[in-house]
């Protein structure tokens with residue numbers, strides 16, 4: 001994974017070579033991890049665990065700490081369910097995308113559509129962000145550019161109806177994948193909650209099961225703010241994971257670890273640019289290796 005390369009460079013530097021393992025080392029490590037966007041909670045947990053290991057295993061030199069730190073990070077990131085996008089046995093797969101405006105929702109949807117299309121799958125985009133006319137237009141531009149289908153209604157239309165039509169059309173046309181764009185903001189939070197819940201119910205009704213993924217898109221450059229957003233959305237809809245956008249725009253990477261550690265949500269996708277091909281499945285091992293490269 002070429003992403004996040006060198007972000008933990010300072011951590012790597014600190015732990016490379018033959019510095020003695022002492023309180024000063026752990027203090028510096030703690031400071032660097034927080035600078036890399038790990039929360040205080042996650043940082044404390046990591047550093048406490050490393051101190052413990054250092055004592056028990058009588059580690060003397062700093063680079064022995066590095067391997068333990070890497071292992072801990074991978075452990076946090078792999079705990080719980082698998083990391084790839086879930087593919088159901090029965091088509092169409094339905095993926096809901098939620099998240100506040102501007103985080104990269106529509107772009108991530110386009111990238112995923114491009115990926116499925118490249119795999120020879122028939123993809124249908126569902127323009128259920130009906131709150132802003134521009135949102136429908138933006139999705140349509142992507143649909144045309146990528147050569148995939150789109151189901152849209154008028155601005156202001158009922159998003160539930162758009163989703164219902166989309167799934168019905170997908171079934172009728174034997175499409176493989178439906179990707180649903182939803183509103184990031186409404187007049188009130190209660191409205192948004194109602195709307196997203198309704199969309200969930202409509203998927204149930206039209207598909208006969210829940211959406212295969214409900215992914216929250218987060219902007220990696222917003223640091224701890226992303227964690228706050230994730231907490232809010234978890235209270236609105238049952239999320240199955242995170243799609244992290246704009247990881248090309250941050251010199252840090254700790255937020256990934258903190259989101260997984262504090263919220264238990266797996267990071268499934270990582271976006272690294274504005275082009276259709278700038279999307280990867282998130283791999284904990286590759287991610288941690290890249291941090292220290």
Ligand SMILES: Nc1nc2c(ncn2[C@@H]2O[C@H](COP(=O)(O)OP(=O)(O)O)[C@@H](O)[C@H]2O)c(=O)[nH]1
Pocket residue numbers: 099100101102103104105106107108184217245246247248249271272273274278
């Ligand atoms: N550098 C970079 N920009 C991105 C990425 N994903 C989205 N963007 C940009 O972020 C802005 C908002 O994206 P958009 O998909 O419209 O966000 P939405 O409001 O959540 O649907 C646009 O200018 C996108 O081109 C990414 O991974 N990297």
Ligand SMILES: [Mg+2]
Pocket residue numbers: 102105106107129135138181
């Ligand atoms: Mg959008």
